[in-house]
Amino acid sequence: MMSDIPGHSKQLLQKFLNKSNYSRDIYHDLMPYKVKEILLVSSLYDAYNIEKEGRFSEYVLGEYHQMNLTYSPRITGVTTIEETFDQLSSKHFDFIIIMMGVEKKSHIKLCRAIKNDYLDIPVFMLMNNNKDIGYFRGNKKEFKDVDKVFVWKGDSKIFFTMIKLLEDKINVANDTKIGMIRVILFVEDSPQDYSLFLPVLYKIVMGQTQRIIDDVSTDELYKVLRMRARPKILHASTYEEATNIIKKYKDYLLCLISDVEFDHNEKMDENAGINLLKYARKKCGKLPTILQSSDAGISKIAGSLNSVFINKNSDTVIQDFKNFISQFLGFGDFIYRDKNGQQIAVATSLKEFESLLHTIPDESLIYHAKKDQFSLWMMARGEIQAAKILNPAKVTDFSSPEVLREYLIDIIRKFRDEQNTGKVIPFEEKAILDENNIVSLAEGSYGGKGRGLAFLNALINNFDFSQYLEGINIRTPKTSIIGTSEFEKFLETNKLRNEISKSHDHEKLKEIFLNGSLSDLLIEKLEVIVSLISNPLAIRSSGMFEDSISQPFSGVFETYLLPNNHPDSKVRLQQLMDAIKLVFASVYSNTARDYIEAINLKIEEEQMAIVIQEVVGNKYDNVFYPHISGVALSYNYYSYAHMKPEEGFAVAALGLGRYVVEGEKAYRFSPKYTGLDINSPKTQYKNSQLEFFAIDLNKMDANLLEGETAALVRLDIEHAEKHGNLKHLASVYDIEDDRIIPGLTMAGPRIVNFANILKYKYIPLAEAIETVLDVVKEAFGSPVEIEFAVELEKDKSGNASFYLLQIKPLIGSIHDYEIDTDNLNRENMLLYSEKCMGNGVINNIIDVIYIDKELFDKAHTHEMTCEIEKLNKKMQAQGREYVLIGPGRWGTRDRWIGIPVKWTQISNAKVIVETSLADYPLDASWGSHFFHNVTAMNVGYFSVHHTTGDSSFVAWDILNSQKLIHAGKYFKHVRFQEPLTIKMDGKKRVSLISWK
Numbered sequence: 001m002m003s004d005i006p007g008h009s010k011q012l013l014q015k016f017l018n019k020s021n022y023s024r025d026i027y028h029d030l031m032p033y034k035v036k037e038i039l040l041v042s043s044l045y046d047a048y049n050i051e052k053e054g055r056f057s058e059y060v061l062g063e064y065h066q067m068n069l070t071y072s073p074r075i076t077g078v079t080t081i082e083e084t085f086d087q088l089s090s091k092h093f094d095f096i097i098i099m100m101g102v103e104k105k106s107h108i109k110l111c112r113a114i115k116n117d118y119l120d121i122p123v124f125m126l127m128n129n130n131k132d133i134g135y136f137r138g139n140k141k142e143f144k145d146v147d148k149v150f151v152w153k154g155d156s157k158i159f160f161t162m163i164k165l166l167e168d169k170i171n172v173a174n175d176t177k178i179g180m181i182r183v184i185l186f187v188e189d190s191p192q193d194y195s196l197f198l199p200v201l202y203k204i205v206m207g208q209t210q211r212i213i214d215d216v217s218t219d220e221l222y223k224v225l226r227m228r229a230r231p232k233i234l235h236a237s238t239y240e241e242a243t244n245i246i247k248k249y250k251d252y253l254l255c256l257i258s259d260v261e262f263d264h265n266e267k268m269d270e271n272a273g274i275n276l277l278k279y280a281r282k283k284c285g286k287l288p289t290i291l292q293s294s295d296a297g298i299s300k301i302a303g304s305l306n307s308v309f310i311n312k313n314s315d316t317v318i319q320d321f322k323n324f325i326s327q328f329l330g331f332g333d334f335i336y337r338d339k340n341g342q343q344i345a346v347a348t349s350l351k352e353f354e355s356l357l358h359t360i361p362d363e364s365l366i367y368h369a370k371k372d373q374f375s376l377w378m379m380a381r382g383e384i385q386a387a388k389i390l391n392p393a394k395v396t397d398f399s400s401p402e403v404l405r406e407y408l409i410d411i412i413r414k415f416r417d418e419q420n421t422g423k424v425i426p427f428e429e430k431a432i433l434d435e436n437n438i439v440s441l442a443e444g445s446y447g448g449k450g451r452g453l454a455f456l457n458a459l460i461n462n463f464d465f466s467q468y469l470e471g472i473n474i475r476t477p478k479t480s481i482i483g484t485s486e487f488e489k490f491l492e493t494n495k496l497r498n499e500i501s502k503s504h505d506h507e508k509l510k511e512i513f514l515n516g517s518l519s520d521l522l523i524e525k526l527e528v529i530v531s532l533i534s535n536p537l538a539i540r541s542s543g544m545f546e547d548s549i550s551q552p553f554s555g556v557f558e559t560y561l562l563p564n565n566h567p568d569s570k571v572r573l574q575q576l577m578d579a580i581k582l583v584f585a586s587v588y589s590n591t592a593r594d595y596i597e598a599i600n601l602k603i604e605e606e607q608m609a610i611v612i613q614e615v616v617g618n619k620y621d622n623v624f625y626p627h628i629s630g631v632a633l634s635y636n637y638y639s640y641a642h643m644k645p646e647e648g649f650a651v652a653a654l655g656l657g658r659y660v661v662e663g664e665k666a667y668r669f670s671p672k673y674t675g676l677d678i679n680s681p682k683t684q685y686k687n688s689q690l691e692f693f694a695i696d697l698n699k700m701d702a703n704l705l706e707g708e709t710a711a712l713v714r715l716d717i718e719h720a721e722k723h724g725n726l727k728h729l730a731s732v733y734d735i736e737d738d739r740i741i742p743g744l745t746m747a748g749p750r751i752v753n754f755a756n757i758l759k760y761k762y763i764p765l766a767e768a769i770e771t772v773l774d775v776v777k778e779a780f781g782s783p784v785e786i787e788f789a790v791e792l793e794k795d796k797s798g799n800a801s802f803y804l805l806q807i808k809p810l811i812g813s814i815h816d817y818e819i820d821t822d823n824l825n826r827e828n829m830l831l832y833s834e835k836c837m838g839n840g841v842i843n844n845i846i847d848v849i850y851i852d853k854e855l856f857d858k859a860h861t862h863e864m865t866c867e868i869e870k871l872n873k874k875m876q877a878q879g880r881e882y883v884l885i886g887p888g889r890w891g892t893r894d895r896w897i898g899i900p901v902k903w904t905q906i907s908n909a910k911v912i913v914e915t916s917l918a919d920y921p922l923d924a925s926w927g928s929h930f931f932h933n934v935t936a937m938n939v940g941y942f943s944v945h946h947t948t949g950d951s952s953f954v955a956w957d958i959l960n961s962q963k964l965i966h967a968g969k970y971f972k973h974v975r976f977q978e979p980l981t982i983k984m985d986g987k988k989r990v991s992l993i994s995w996k
Helices: 007-029 044-051 056-066 081-090 104-117 130-138 157-179 191-216 220-229 239-249 272-284 298-304 317-328 350-357 362-370 373-380 384-390 401-420 429-433 447-462 484-493 497-502 506-514 520-532 569-588 590-598 681-686 717-722 765-780 858-878 928-936 956-960
Strands: 037-041 074-078 095-099 123-127 148-151 183-187 232-236 253-259 262-264 267-269 289-293 308-311 334-337 343-347 424-426 438-442 472-475 479-482 537-543 560-562 608-614 618-620 623-625 628-633 649-654 667-669 691-696 712-716 730-734 739-742 750-752 784-791 800-809 829-833 835-837 840-851 882-887 909-915 940-944 963-967 971-985 990-994
Touching: 007 157, 037 081, 074 081, 081 104, 095 104, 095 157, 104 123, 123 130, 123 157, 130 148, 130 191, 148 157, 148 191, 157 191, 157 232, 183 191, 183 239, 191 232, 191 317, 232 239, 239 253, 239 262, 239 272, 253 272, 262 272, 272 289, 289 298, 298 308, 308 317, 334 362, 343 350, 350 401, 362 373, 362 401, 429 520, 438 447, 438 484, 438 520, 447 479, 447 537, 447 608, 447 765, 447 800, 472 765, 479 520, 484 497, 484 569, 484 608, 497 506, 506 569, 520 569, 537 569, 560 569, 569 590, 569 608, 628 765, 681 730, 681 739, 691 717, 712 717, 717 750, 765 784, 765 800, 829 940, 835 971, 840 858, 840 909, 858 882, 858 971, 882 971, 956 971
Parallel strands: 037 074, 037 095, 095 123, 123 148, 183 232, 183 253, 253 289, 289 308, 424 438, 438 479, 472 800, 840 882, 882 909, 909 940
Antiparallel strands: 262 267, 334 343, 479 608, 537 560, 537 608, 618 623, 623 691, 628 649, 628 784, 649 667, 691 712, 730 739, 730 750, 784 800, 829 990, 835 940, 840 971, 963 971, 971 990
16 A cells, blocks of 8 residues: 555654554553443342333443543343353353342352353352341351352442453453553452442542543544553452462562451451461562451551551541542552651652752652552553553662663653654643644644644654655644634533524624634633744634544635744734634634535534644744745646646645636646646746735734634735746746746746746745645545645755645545446447546536526636535525536636636536636646545536547537536536436546436
């Protein structure tokens, strides 16, 4: 699949993928065994009690949900022996729970029968009254086929505990070996007591683990995976079981919690727990321990053994467990102590932990290192990699406390930096100016655009592009993301949902949104951003569906560029907040509503995240812009000459990228064939960029209600030449000789064709585009589009900067549909095109809307836009799709070279045809947003050229002879009696429409 990527580049990508997932791989490899299928055997009466009117599964699922676990087992209930064996013979079960009913012996016989045929399936017996427990105590030998007995008193947590206990028992060998996972040994022989304490223990351990993970991660998947690194809980009922576990897992034991009296050598031993504690201390050194008993007198013995005592009858028994786990097992804050054990400092986070390592006294350092508490604390927090490094190190390995201190600080710093690099990290002030990270300003989804940027950032910081590209750095701008939770909170706290439902006046809604308030916590973070970043800011939409793989669309929501240069920081903050609110409001614009309706979604389904980026570029006089902006696609739907579609193409322009994505005149080229001129010199001259967008730094008080261009200015390219920025970008057109002369060494019209860069390799721009496209296409598993900006100013190493601003998938992928071009029946063809995009067959369309060639006037393309919008709405109301035909570029912003429609204005067109006229040559549409939406919606997109050598055509006479439905000022709507047959061959790039 990686055929387009050079061999060593493939290895680099694989290395990135491995490195990016390395820490997660450990978590993925933990807890391989999970209970998925449970067979519950009970009487009808017990089943009723358990189900509680059908809510048992709900309770169990609730426990999994509260613990942030992504899976839960399925429970199958049976009430008879026959049903039990019918189920066992028909499917696999991981676990069997038998409710002991009145007929105790029958259930014991059932256990024996199950074990005879299904020895490997664990069977737990669940008792629910004191008589059952008494029977068990007096007849333990009868229960030899039962793996474990529990007592149920109506709390669903017991089922969760049984499941987790079984999983821990089976997974412990794997998890200790792979992840150094710690083990809590719980020794108790009374089913009543361990049925009470084990659920409490699981709740505390999993709750503490969850709290720690929430503190250090914003990645929901990472949180779920790290739950697997929690300590495993093993239960023993006898001295022999306990000592076997200690022998096997002595290197991983986190603590021992033991009753005092239980079986030893098959006899009840009133000192078994005390002897077990002494044995454990001999094997494991200073192991934290608890002795628990209903006898308060045991507390003195526990104290003499330096063990914690917990009274089973205490009203504070649960809190006592919590205190022990926080204080002794590393789950709480890290308490730095002096040599006498007195507290001297507290670290609540890994950052504070590292900071205090610099200042604590030597004696404190030695105190904690001897007890191995540094690695213990890291392990408790699920930081397996760091704990693995710290664990083998002993105090005696270092020549002095200072050497030990430097070692610890270096390990923690490297670990923390590696963990953060290329990731979305929680907000902290110093991270705002660090390109290596994306900073999260609010929780929730990052949206489609945000997810793409997060991936790009991870890719750039982990994939070594420099091994393949010389002379250019691949970078991303300083970026922060506001998750969708702020959008939801904004709507709720400002009570906007009612306004949204009753008003479709977008201008009014924008005013209402501007009067709303963002959360105080977000405002505090935005204040930091405007205080630290002085360059202009881009406030970009990142909807849930925007630029996503599942249902992408583009250019529907708004983006605002802010000069961010007002001398009053409060004004800059207000402008930033206003831009965020207006992006929120753009979810409810008429354009967005129409689009969302067109793709059969509901407006309530969309949620908005926000991306805040520092704008790439430099200040020139009172404007700000980058040298180059552009878009590049990994699949070229309009390949030329010997170019192949899979080699991709790019479109670039001077100045801000808005010029490119809106379909203005820009330079189109193949990164593979930079020496190939697609168009003649005269055509290049006619289609060359004459203007560019920049941020107007004079507009310190820009009125954002004027729209996305409120702070922008449109300038002639002569301004860029005065700034010295056309030097490597432009050539001169020699009108007399109809030739292009690279560089600006002579007078004459300027053509922005990037000759010094693309042909003469001032910087390896084409190579950078080609490499990035290959890598991200491989990573996405589909064709992709990137937006980029380039700064030509070189650093000390002689490298220019290539900034990746955005990535989105092109899901209009190439399917295998083939047209036999050697055997075509042209007599029944309405249209034939040799330049098309799209794949497959459409055979349910009978409507065609087209521009009357005799009425077309390129001076009136805006009027045509209004007319087709009205026709499109009629087709929407009737649920009809249609073929749309017209001259020039559909979707361009330049009204002189095509119809400047937005996607929503022609959204029911299933096939769009661009035609040329004798005096109106056609070049394919380059508008990125329009083009992306066409591909995302799987719309057929054909070009019919009016050129010699191209056999494409439209049978206008056939069109004009059909039933006329509507005749407007410019458009005609006709309807065929039978559905048209539309065939598209994406690989050959040919298409046809047959009418009979």
